[in-house]
Amino acid sequence: MFIPKRIVEEKLKQILADDIGLGDVTSSAIVPANLIVNAEVIAKEAGIIAGIEEATLLAEFLGLAVKVMVVDGEQIKRKQVLMNVSGDAQTILSIERTLLNLLSRMSGIATKTHSLIEKLERAKVKAKIAATRKSAPGLLYFDKKAVTLGGGDTHRLHLDDMVMIKDNHLSIVGSVEEAVKRAKTHASFAKKIEVEVTNTKDAVMAAKAGADIVMLDNFSPKQAKDAAHTLRKEGFSAILLEVSGGITSENLLEYAAAQVDIISLGELTHDARALDISLEILRKE
Amino acid sequence: MFIPKRIVEEKLKQILADDIGLGDVTSSAIVPANLIVNAEVIAKEAGIIAGIEEATLLAEFLGLAVKVMVVDGEQIKRKQVLMNVSGDAQTILSIERTLLNLLSRMSGIATKTHSLIEKLERAKVKAKIAATRKSAPGLLYFDKKAVTLGGGDTHRLHLDDMVMIKDNHLSIVGSVEEAVKRAKTHASFAKKIEVEVTNTKDAVMAAKAGADIVMLDNFSPKQAKDAAHTLRKEGFSAILLEVSGGITSENLLEYAAAQVDIISLGELTHDARALDISLEILRKE
Amino acid sequence: MFIPKRIVEEKLKQILADDIGLGDVTSSAIVPANLIVNAEVIAKEAGIIAGIEEATLLAEFLGLAVKVMVVDGEQIKRKQVLMNVSGDAQTILSIERTLLNLLSRMSGIATKTHSLIEKLERAKVKAKIAATRKSAPGLLYFDKKAVTLGGGDTHRLHLDDMVMIKDNHLSIVGSVEEAVKRAKTHASFAKKIEVEVTNTKDAVMAAKAGADIVMLDNFSPKQAKDAAHTLRKEGFSAILLEVSGGITSENLLEYAAAQVDIISLGELTHDARALDISLEILRKE
Amino acid sequence: MFIPKRIVEEKLKQILADDIGLGDVTSSAIVPANLIVNAEVIAKEAGIIAGIEEATLLAEFLGLAVKVMVVDGEQIKRKQVLMNVSGDAQTILSIERTLLNLLSRMSGIATKTHSLIEKLERAKVKAKIAATRKSAPGLLYFDKKAVTLGGGDTHRLHLDDMVMIKDNHLSIVGSVEEAVKRAKTHASFAKKIEVEVTNTKDAVMAAKAGADIVMLDNFSPKQAKDAAHTLRKEGFSAILLEVSGGITSENLLEYAAAQVDIISLGELTHDARALDISLEILRKE
């Protein structure tokens, strides 16, 4: 995901401003103005690091000097120093928590994503792990980017980049066939069309109607396998198959065995533990 | 936490706009304009509900009619209908995910908070469970409010409402004594002063210097108990004692036994699982 | 294109605020406060109307009552009354120009788009007329929506909804093959991949590499026909073919004869004449 | 029109952000990060260039290096290189369209304005060519500035800088005399007062009432000449005369012959063709 830095800066500035309020009363009261210090950002547990770019941007935006020891997406170890930030002490202290919250959340998501991908890789399965739109409110950009840094696929970014026909759409339209037909007529040719189905029959109907992707919602691994088999048998080899719902670290390989193309989990962003990362001021310079 | 609704609306509008992009291409293509439908928001697991006020605000702001069946902070059951939203189908579909993301995150945090409080209540312990500033980036308002709905204390809201002297401040200032002295001299009389200490000696020094709250950072339950005892013995009965760091659901009661006033956990907001909640369109009206 | 009205309102509010500055000094000086008047919005030339929804939103947002006589996308005649706006005279006068600028620009674009589509329809050609990203700066939403109201396809909405490999990308990557390969590896499965090519050989290579859409850039009608023929012959019947560059109202049917799927023209939005529309205050009520 | 660059930057940032959405998925997928390239912005047709300042600002704001070969307002030739932009390839590609849209629209307006002015100059007529408020929605600053770069007059910038009494005001107030009287009483002394009239009698009345400028709306060249003559005869030599409505490139000199001071045309901004300008990446550095 590429956004020019100065555009991301706007998001970071807003996040910081919310935390600052009318000023950092602690630093203001007890830390001398214009004191230059040096601080390290340190991992307190192992994982996949994400958010280094954003943290750097935030610090540099505020006039701090940053030296980076790791690259986003890299495996980091416990106690590893991730970046070094130096400059005005009051400034460092007033952004400490915002910077760490960004790094912790993004790294938590990347780490969770990566662990599932490793599992698939060890089993030599080619399916992609993908996110959903179940992000923290307002954090689509950061959450989706963290998923890609963990090796996952962003899936649809938001509501304007793919036609995604879900249960509620179908309950309004009445049939998979009609829904796909309308999408093909009214949506731009630039959009892929994905349909969420609850049984093999609808999966086949979606494929016949011209969907690009079929999502098997809450299928058991066995049902997913059957659906995949049926679709291949009926000649829909170009269509992408996605499974979603009820997938856990435990049953992941069973779903993978169904030879689907994409495995998506809301949990990547909805249940990710933040990675424990801290900032330590080293010494006055 | 009371903010006039119209001010919260601004935050919600921004969150929604990010998800909408240049438009919901799915609803636009396959759902008729001006179709009136009725939808239910349903819990898919039990917990403490939070975010009903925000979800209502979001829906009403967009011209939808809302009937609410639960009140924020209430215990809800699996399959319970939480609210009913009716109005323009395209509008409902385009806010579905934003509305659910708000409810899920806030309810997940409230539920986690409440479970710890229940544990304390069952043990008849009076300590408060409190949040930290370890929120998701930019979500201080929503995360802190969810904690209060679960029965917890917000702790410091952001950087301007309390003097909170932490390890990094102390490493700059040099001593607890000097740090508190500076805070008492330079900070407004309107602010409480809290000091984070790593040993009993510093806890006593903070109390002597005039801190209002002492936070025992990463103390074992035993160490916390000793520190509390020492402080009481030295006559600092008015000072509030907080423990933080390394506290889990398992050892919570051990810490509580130390007779501290506040137990704060970053995990309330950093590791909360989103509660599973869904929206179902009932039928065309 | 569906965006909840309240989100569009934000865009309209900004546009209006820019025009108002510190206040409408004319209305303020010579029009009595709280005078209720009735005004008609009238077409001064025939065309396809677009922007009625936005104009209504703007007027209602400011507390004016609106009666609409036409629907967006409808063919209108010279002197036709499009809408009736009533309410506070100072308010009507202060939004008159903003409202008309919206209607005029959007209707101009819709009218131009529609005239090309009619030409294709009369020739019984199935190709779609599509816009490009050559909008007026910052007006993507309004310009793209106007194109759809004229019957055209939005094409890519902005930079995040499709992979679109253009000349400059190719000059960096080196070959069509490599570019498509990278897109298939690194971009989300949710995105279509389009490649802009300058000769038939590259068109075939793009198809072989797995592009979903091939855009023939600045091909003559003859060259376009040959490229289409070659691709069909090589079995790429599912791939979408787009032509762009150098297409005018005059040679449109020649391109259409090449049996391409999409004909895109930057001119739809870059050179559209604004439709002449005016507002007339009828009488004091 | 002078606005400090950093204030214009805000407008440009917003325009860019709208186009970027959640990121440039194409550049992200196929262009290496941190690749430095060099690009030329090239005119594909002759005209008056405008927007170089804004394009430079946009590029520099994003960390790109810019070398400028032309100055805003200058006559440029087909194939002329206008500016050279170098820096991060992903950044250049993600702003290409926004930068070109700015340049194309502003240059199109400047070119159209200039062609009319040249016509007047060749005929040795002194009248000014002026814009109206018929800009693209929200683009007042860019459109008005483009007019000045083409040699034209901005006319009123927005609603707060001049009293401009138009037909709708008159239909409310009842008479030119009363309208001007109210303006002179209630508007600030800092504002000029202009009145739009539809016949010579009202023109004279406006002058008598103390208007600074009289605009002859939809007068034929002959009627304009008569009105001008009458006003001069009655001694109103200081009053400025403006004609507007129905003026085209063809009849421009006939209106000029009426010895009016200002000729204003909505078409300068409402019907200007964007100038064809492109960006080409030269080579990897």
Place this chain on the structure above:
Amino acid sequence: MFIPKRIVEEKLKQILADDIGLGDVTSSAIVPANLIVNAEVIAKEAGIIAGIEEATLLAEFLGLAVKVMVVDGEQIKRKQVLMNVSGDAQTILSIERTLLNLLSRMSGIATKTHSLIEKLERAKVKAKIAATRKSAPGLLYFDKKAVTLGGGDTHRLHLDDMVMIKDNHLSIVGSVEEAVKRAKTHASFAKKIEVEVTNTKDAVMAAKAGADIVMLDNFSPKQAKDAAHTLRKEGFSAILLEVSGGITSENLLEYAAAQVDIISLGELTHDARALDISLEILRKE
């Protein structure tokens, strides 16, 4: 000064949001939710009221019911009830200070302005009292509007509505003559041109060069009188004369005697005492 209410609302919302921070912790803790109360806004001293429109807008925007007993610009008495606000108690309490700050500042400015105007009226002098751009930072709209409600003239609203050549411009350009010449050549015909001069000679030169307004800066009443006399004598009867600098309530009539048209004072907005106004909750309903 007329701005549609919804545009002013944006400014008010921002002012309120700054004061609210993450919530009104007092009302939240001790006032029951959804309690309906009734409150009166009461003058604690006499003056000219201003800001009733803005206060009403703010209250209504937040869902409160407002009954207004006075009209902006009216003379009010000590203890007079100005408006009645009823609705949700937490909401009323959380906007109390913002509402009162608006009313107090605007009324203070209106009162001060009015007192000078009364002095002139009693002396039967026709000169206008005008504001300058010496407002509180960011409060141009509110400060200027307050001046007009007190009966004064806004003068230039901001930097785009009049050419105002001041000492610093002259020190760059070198002479009054050259400065006015440049303004007449380069500025739009829609702008008046005012020149600030420090002696009678320059005043005459400005008039000869074609200035619309001449401002006598820091002239003594005697000098102002001489300058006015000289200008009239030289036949510049149409030019407006303004005095500014060193004018106080005491010497106001001396300046007025100089027969100038406008007397402007930065003090109207820079030194105005806020009028004492309070809000009292009457009783629970």
Place this chain on the structure above:
Amino acid sequence: MFIPKRIVEEKLKQILADDIGLGDVTSSAIVPANLIVNAEVIAKEAGIIAGIEEATLLAEFLGLAVKVMVVDGEQIKRKQVLMNVSGDAQTILSIERTLLNLLSRMSGIATKTHSLIEKLERAKVKAKIAATRKSAPGLLYFDKKAVTLGGGDTHRLHLDDMVMIKDNHLSIVGSVEEAVKRAKTHASFAKKIEVEVTNTKDAVMAAKAGADIVMLDNFSPKQAKDAAHTLRKEGFSAILLEVSGGITSENLLEYAAAQVDIISLGELTHDARALDISLEILRKE
């Protein structure tokens, strides 16, 4: 009050943008582009300077070079040069008024605050002078900071940093006792609790209920002294005592004699005269 500079910049940018409108038409017309000049900011009266940091930020943000001769909070003399600003002439002229308005207002507040503090210091009284929330609308940050630069205490910054129970809260809750009890139960432990009382009995009740600060509202010096005495006598030595209401420069020492801890005055920000400061362009460089 410490806020990272880049966050304050946002506020300054907004203030400037409001004043600029669509551009500085004077500088644009008569000052050459890219002319480098040098300007001095000069005090025209003595006082305490405040706002140098903000003025510097504003100027540097726009690319101007700044040399500062004084430090915020310093006593300055009439005719003293405060800062030197050099760079583009059009830029300097277009920010002149905004920069001076910031400096003048903040310095006026700091000067007024300081004069009261000096009075207390001369009388060897320890009480703090504090501000209230009676700021100019939207200027809380600037007004409060100016108070601290004058040596005062900010008091509560806005609505979220202290529980402040005032007359209107009490009229809803019914009793001081109940109000404080609710605050202690529902507000965060991180907040101090202040109660505004109108008689000694309530002051004692507030202290008993556990308030941290008691504010004696509109007490006479004598009543304040009695209240203080009573509270001390009853053993509430730790509680802070504040007086507010009716305090002037004249009776300040009488109140101070009451041995209260804090004396707060709305007048610090509501009635402060702006300090007279000007900017003079020295010479072309």
